[in-house]
Amino acid sequence: MKNLKFLLIGFLLVPALFLTSCDRGDDLNPENPIATPSFTLMKDYMMANDLDINNIMSGPGGTVKFVTGAPAEADLAAFLNKYYIMDIRKAADFGNGHIEGAHNVAFGDILTEADKANKQILVVCYSGQTACYATSLLRLYGYSNTQALKWGMSGWNPTTAGSWNNNIGDIAEGDPNWNYSNAPSVDVFKDPTISSLSQDGSEILVQRIESVVAAGFKTASNGDVLASPSNYFVNNYFSVADYDDFGHIANAYRVKEDLLLEGNGYLSMDPDKNAKIVSYCYTGQTSAVLTAWLNVLGYDAYSLTFGMNGLYNSNNAWDKANLNQWGVGSHPKDLPLVQ
Numbered sequence: 001m002k003n004l005k006f007l008l009i010g011f012l013l014v015p016a017l018f019l020t021s022c023d024r025g026d027d028l029n030p031e032n033p034i035a036t037p038s039f040t041l042m043k044d045y046m047m048a049n050d051l052d053i054n055n056i057m058s059g060p061g062g063t064v065k066f067v068t069g070a071p072a073e074a075d076l077a078a079f080l081n082k083y084y085i086m087d088i089r090k091a092a093d094f095g096n097g098h099i100e101g102a103h104n105v106a107f108g109d110i111l112t113e114a115d116k117a118n119k120q121i122l123v124v125c126y127s128g129q130t131a132c133y134a135t136s137l138l139r140l141y142g143y144s145n146t147q148a149l150k151w152g153m154s155g156w157n158p159t160t161a162g163s164w165n166n167n168i169g170d171i172a173e174g175d176p177n178w179n180y181s182n183a184p185s186v187d188v189f190k191d192p193t194i195s196s197l198s199q200d201g202s203e204i205l206v207q208r209i210e211s212v213v214a215a216g217f218k219t220a221s222n223g224d225v226l227a228s229p230s231n232y233f234v235n236n237y238f239s240v241a242d243y244d245d246f247g248h249i250a251n252a253y254r255v256k257e258d259l260l261l262e263g264n265g266y267l268s269m270d271p272d273k274n275a276k277i278v279s280y281c282y283t284g285q286t287s288a289v290l291t292a293w294l295n296v297l298g299y300d301a302y303s304l305t306f307g308m309n310g311l312y313n314s315n316n317a318w319d320k321a322n323l324n325q326w327g328v329g330s331h332p333k334d335l336p337l338v339q
Contacts, residue, residue, distance in 0.1 A: 038196040038204050039298060043261055045201025052261045053293050056139050057286070066135050066289050067128065067150040070333045083122035086113055088130060089153070097160060097337030098153075099124065110134050111213055114143050121146040126163035128152040129284040129303065133217045136292035141209050150285065154332060161332040167306045168313040168326050172247070177226050178312070180247045183236075183254040192271040192298030205296070212295045217288070220278045220302040222310045225249060232302075233270045235279040237287055245317035246308060249280075259290075266297065273300050280304035280311070282324035 046052065050060075057066050071079040085102040087094050094104040102124065105113045114121060121143055123131040131148035138146040153160035172178040196204045225232055226249060234252040236243055243254045258265030269277055277299050279287040284307040294301035308315065309326045323329040 036199075037191065038194050038198075039191045041199065041201040042194070042196075042204040042208065043191075043201075043297075045205060047261050051140055051205075053259060053290060056136055056293055057289055059139070060144050064145050064147065066132060066139070066147060067285060068122070068147045069150045070155045070335055073333075073335065076335060082120060083147075084117035084119045085122045085124055086110060086117075086134075087124045087153075088134060089125055093126075095339060097157070097339055099156065100336070100338045107134065107216060108214060110138060111141055111210065114138055114141070114146075117143075122149060123147070124149045125152045126160075127154055127167070127284070127306070129219070129288045129305065130217045132285040132288035133292045133303065136289040137209055137213055137296070140205065140293070140296060148285065151283075151326070151330060151332075154326075155330065156333060156335050157337055158332045158334065160337065164306075164309070164326045168309045170312050170314050171223060171310075172226060172249075172312040173314070175226055177229050177250040178247050179250050180244065181250075183243060183248075184251055186253055186255060186268040187270075188267050189270050189272075190267070194298040208296045208298070212292060215295070218291060218295060218302045219305050220276070222280075222304055222306060225278050225280075225304060226311070231276070232278045233275045235269075235277060237279050237281045237290060242317065246312065246315050247317075249311075252280075269294065269299055269301075271299055275300070277301040278304050280307050282308045282322075283326070284310070 059065060080101055085099055086105045087098050087102040088105055088107050088110065091104055098104070103113065107130065110123070121138060123134045123138070123146065125131040128148055128151045131152060135146045135148040149155065151164060154162070154164040194208065196207055198204050198207070220232070225234065229250045229252070234249050236248045236252040236254045237256050238246065238254065240254070255268045259268065260266065277294060279290050279301065281287040284303055284305055287303040287307060291301045291303040313325065313327065318325045318328065321329055
């Protein structure tokens with residue numbers, strides 16, 4: 001009887017130990033202190049394979065930026081021959097007019113559609129923002145040369161320019177939550193928490209990317225953030241000079257150059273799931289790339305829609321030749337649409 005008792009205890013302990021050893025959560029299990037956190041496994045893999053945010057934005061060897069503009073009419077044939085175009089707009093809008101040869105793809109299907117591509121992928125949406133989010137995820141997934149069409153279909157033809165024409169504005173002008181104070185100093189936080197049963201960094205990364213794709217593009221409206229900036233961890237993704245010259249949302253941090261896995265600059269971001277990280281740039285396109293990357297890392301991250309163009313399009317700090325200012329430096333071209 002005594003031997004049977006110990007045998008039963010042994011049978012009960014084995015599955016418990018097995019389950020403990022398979023729990024790859026980021027908080028080390030006190031019963032299995034030698035387990036490497038899932039985030040660490042994924043981070044190490046990403047660093048070893050040039051998947052830090054600077055490489056996602058610049059592409060292999062810094063030669064393939066994440067966006068490309070609509071071509072000149074004389075270069076249209078070469079442009080169409082170069083890209084496998086994934087248009088992620090709604091089917092009805094795609095049917096009303098799209099780029100010749102484009103494939104209408106739901107955002108949730110971008111990873112499976114990418115497997116069909118026989119040339120470089122170009123992602124197209126209404127404004128370029130959702131396409132940049134998708135481009136970031138596709139680059140992380142292995143399609144490192146993927147690009148987004150800058151300004152989306154708004155930059156292709158006047159008849160499809162409504163997304164940008166209708167969303168530039170100056171809601172920040174005169175708002176009490178828009179100021180010119182110095183950037184607050186950043187804290188150092190802990191790693192994000194992610195969980196996976198895998199012990200392989202590449203598998204964990206794939207799981208994270210697929211999960212972020214399934215969740216869809218995470219955005220925050222400029223009106224909501226400007227009205228209640230204390231509800232968010234706001235990150236202004238500008239240079240020091242532009243942070244000062246344009247002004248910024250009250251108490252916005254400025255984390256840009258050091259926001260990398262290398263050197264642990266990413267620890268400036270708050271991983272608390274109650275701290276929604278909202279990043280903004282000039283157009284919402286760069287911040288979309290950054291936001292996708294942050295979500296893969298395990299942050300609760302959002303991209304501010306339409307960026308500075310939606311907040312303060314008439315701001316005096318714009319260089320009038322600045323190609324990131326819609327309606328001044330950038331306008332829709334008059335390229336053909338097919339139905």
